Amino acid sequence: MNYLYHLYIEFLTKYGIPKLFGDITFYVLPFCLSAAVLMLVVLFLVLFERKLLGWLTQRKGPNRVGIWGVLQTLADALKLLLKENVTPDKVDKFLFNLAPILVFIPAMTVFCIIPFSAEYTFVNTSTNVILYLVLVAFPMLSLFLGGWASNNKYALMGAARGIAQILSYEIPMTFVVLSVVTLAASMNMTGITLAQYSRNGLLGWFFIPCIIGFLIMFICVLAELNRCPFDLPEAESELICGYNTEYSGMRFALFYLSEYTLLFVNSLFMSIMFFGGYLSPFGVYLSQLLFGDTHLGTVLVYFEQAFWLCLKAFMIIFVIIWIRATLPRLASFDLLKFSWTILIPLAIFNLFIAVFIKYTMGGALCGLS
Amino acid sequence: MTTTTKLKLNLGPQHPSTHGVLRLILELDGEKILSCEPDIGYLHRGMERMAEGLTYVQYLPTVDRIDYLAGFFYSELLCRTVEQALGVSLSERVKTIRVTMLELCRIASHLLWIGAFLMDLGAVSPFFYAMREREMILRYFEKLTGQRMMYNYFVFGGVRKDIDYLYDIEDIINIIPAKLNDYEKIISENPIFIQRTKNKGILEPELAINNSITGVNLRASGINYDLRNSDYLYTDIDFKPIVMSGKDSFTRYKARLEEIRESIKIVKTCITKLKKNSNFEQKLINPLTLKLPDGEFYSEIEAPRGLASVYIKSQEQDKPYRLKWRTGSYYSVNLLRKLLVGEYLNDAIAISGSLDFILPEVDK
Structure with a gap:
């Protein structure tokens, strides 16, 4: 991660932000990134599985919410939240x-x-x-x-x-x-x-x-x-x-x-x-x-x-x-x-x-x- | 110190694999079943009591609902009883139409069973494949009778209208055998499927006879008993009953698959007969003056889920004094009491699935 760390610090110093801030946030950022990417991946995976299963079993899979059913997982998640x-x-x-x-x-x-x-x-x-x-x-x-x-x-x-x-x-x-x-x-x-x-x-x-x-x-x-x-x-x-x-x-x-x-x-x-x-x-x-x-x-x-x-x-x-x-x-x-x-x-x-x-x-x- | 107690498990009535609303009260030791007590009646609609309050023609549309997967068989039973009581005979073409419908219905019912059985075993796709094939038949029924499930197509003395769209039936009987070969590949040759059904749920012929088991389940235990042999509709139709001696779930599956093939052959002969003889004549019984003579009337038929029969006691009225249905599923459910003991829970689901019962037929 050293290379990324130096890139990040360099980027911050360019805009006059103290190095201490970078030292602290650098370890939080990847986690946020991981979490965000993971959520997206999971949302995509659910759709992927349903579409694929649909294709394998002669169905269409989700195709009502959003184009090509893209928003289906999001709608499901929202429903579960509520x-x-x-x-x-x-x-x-x-x-x-x-x-x-x-x-x-x-x-x-x-x-x-x-x-x-x-x-x-x-x-x-x-x-x-x-x-x-x-x-x-x-x-x-x-x-x-x-x-x-x-x-x-x-x-x-x-x-x-x-x-x-x-x-x-x-x-x-x-x-x-x-x-x-x-x-x-x-x-x-x-x-x-x-x-x-x-x-x-x-x-x-x-x-x-x-x-x-x-x-x-x-x-x-x-x-x-x-x-x-x-x-x-x-x-x-x-x-x-x-x-x-x-x-x-x-x-x-x-x-x-x-x-x-x-x-x-x-x-x-x-x-x-x-x-x-x-x-x-x-x-x-x-x-x-x-x-x-x-x-x-x-x-x-x-x-x-x-x-x-x-x-x-x-x-x-x-x-x-x-x-x-x-x-x-x-x-x-x-x-x-x-x-x-x-x-x-x-x-x-x-x-x-x-x-x-x-x-x-x-x-x-x-x-x- | 450890103590072991029996676990009482309510399987159903709202359980995904009881095919309706069957409740099984199981006593378990771990996952091993010690005793099984089927509890039925959750779908009881009083079909028999209802008959006492309705005239025959009012009752006719409701009998399709006794077995919603094979409605034709029950309307055929009621029509046949009334016709035989009044001494009405059917013309050749009407008989052939009825056989065609019954056999198509049998194919649809067996197809759905294959899908549902595989669903019980945890395989998703065969259900959709079976549904796809069944859909062709249902589409045809809808085209001809206007209904997908409750046809009300057979009437006293004949059928509601002449058969049509024969090319659709030809399509069906051309496509389904090829699809059945696909099933052989995806299901019959699947090692997991074989492992889960071979030598599971052995139904000894004596046990089957003592429990009044009929239909495919009996024939898969090696007993040649097919009511179509003596049925007056099938007199000049050449077919051979499927009898297999495996006794296990796998044989029951195989037997149903073979029976679909046999039914397709019957439909094929029917089509040629229908094409040869386009003379549609029937003498319908006037429903307004329909009264059965004093006495008791009984008739039976080979339904997809075993022998189905109806008994009518009439007192020269336009309504039956007493009407009683006999359905194959009822006895299959009762058989679970003996067949499931000593099995493990997940085998139990497979075994009960292999018997092919549906609950509306049990509860009536």
């Missing part, structure tokens, strides 16, 4: 109100540790992969809190299913992350991204040595996000809506928002782990090709990096939605059996492959020079 906050009679009021907040905060926070470009990582710790794993697993616990506090049998069952699911799918996911960490020799997402750099573009990305790992991770992410075919905790046709049966209005909106935030963040994380994060698939940035080493070129590179990362993430999201339109739901016991008997052994095998590759080839992976 709705009465119903708190059922016999719920644990404190926990009931706490749960949506505890779902939302980790989901927002995790957005801040993603390296969007070489210069833009709001919180950059040396082991932020672990931080990520913790933060992403956290909302599920909050969901359990909500399901428990709702004093509703369907909600409780959904929450219990959610816990069982996350317990069995967190383990293979951690193994896969471990194998990527081994290959990259770094626990930092920027480090992992840079380890995948090669002049041959996408040949250096980790999905080539770790293809099993990627598939496992993809399945685990589906399970963690409660997406189809692993949407047991909120199985609509069985548990009505699972843990959020009793939630309405803004509190439901918070669940909804964090669900899509996590979808986006998980896809970002997968792109970083296996698809070279913000690296260009051609090995060289287009803006560098076009503008060379000019001032404009160096600034545009950062935007291009963010673009590549988001593009990769959206491709993954597309597949996730596609799966939702295609597959029925798994049965709950098959789900747990699948994880313990197939995914975990495979994940450990994948770790062995990663260690073997690392041991024999050292840093010289695929196209890495």
Whole structure:
């Protein structure tokens, strides 16, 4: 962030604003930016999913509010905001109100540790992969809190299913992350991204040595996000809506928002782990090709990096939605059996492959020079 | 110290997968079902009591509502009972028209079931695909009868008007088989679908017979019992009943798919017959003077959800003294009591979905 920091201070001093102001605001700005961008992304994602599902199921999707239904999500959000906050009679009021907040905060926070470009990582710790794993697993616990506090049998069952699911799918996911960490020799997402750099573009990305790992991770992410075919905790046709049966209005909106935030963040994380994060698939940035080493070129590179990362993430999201339109739901016991008997052994095998590759080839992976 | 208690769960009446307003009182141990008690009557409209206060012709439009997905079958039943009581016989063309309508209706009903069943299993798209195909049939019904669901097309002694727009039916029977092949690809070959339905909800033939199960559910348990074999409408129509021996949910799904194919064949023969014989003649019974003779009358038909029958006790009045409906769904719902015990909750939804009951037919 140093480069951005100096740019910012330089910009302020040009207009005679003291450096102290810059020092304070510089750490607030990225957060505001993250929050604003995240909201926009989520609003877009909801529309994207509905349009895509509509397209896949021979419908039109939202098309009444705004041109091409663009404002539909906004209208929905407004409706949820204006709705009465119903708190059922016999719920644990404190926990009931706490749960949506505890779902939302980790989901927002995790957005801040993603390296969007070489210069833009709001919180950059040396082991932020672990931080990520913790933060992403956290909302599920909050969901359990909500399901428990709702004093509703369907909600409780959904929450219990959610816990069982996350317990069995967190383990293979951690193994896969471990194998990527081994290959990259770094626990930092920027480090992992840079380890995948090669002049041959996408040949250096980790999905080539770790293809099993990627598939496992993809399945685990589906399970963690409660997406189809692993949407047991909120199985609509069985548990009505699972843990959020009793939630309405803004509190439901918070669940909804964090669900899509996590979808986006998980896809970002997968792109970083296996698809070279913000690296260009051609090995060289287009803006560098076009503008060379000019001032404009160096600034545009950062935007291009963010673009590549988001593009990769959206491709993954597309597949996730596609799966939702295609597959029925798994049965709950098959789900747990699948994880313990197939995914975990495979994940450990994948770790062995990663260690073997690392041991024999050292840093010289695929196209890495 | 831990104590375990049974969890009593009210599944319904406003539950998304009970297909109406069925209430199941489940006793659960974790997610395992210990006992199941269906509670019906939330959609009771007094169809039988109503008949005692209405003349036959006043009652005729309401019987479509007994099963809103297959209304033709019930108006056919009432018409048939009255016709047989009065000794009226139908002309060849009218019979063929009725068979065409009934079979199209059966296709529509089975299509909707496929969609709803997959929805129960958590798959979204097949519902819309099935609806798209069903829409063609409903459009045709609307074109011919003016209604999408409550047709009131069959009248005592014939049909309201001659059949028309045969090219639409030809379109339907040309398009649907191709779409069914698509279903085979997206549904029947889907490993998750197979895992969730194969060997789930085994319905032994003895259990089925003891519970008066009829229709596809019975035939999927390996018993060859199709009322269309002996139905007077189907006498000169060549068809083979679909009998499968899998006994599980998957077989019930397969059987319905095959039955759609069989129905399409029937419709095809009907179309050729209709084209050959365009002599539309019928002798309608005057509804104003319609009175059934003293006695008891009974007739039955193979509806999409099992055997449906009507019993009328008449005392030489323009209204029935007593009228009783028998519907297939009622017995399927009762079967849940035995079929769901020992299953897990999410399998239970799949099993109850596979039996294809709809609640208006149960409550009447």
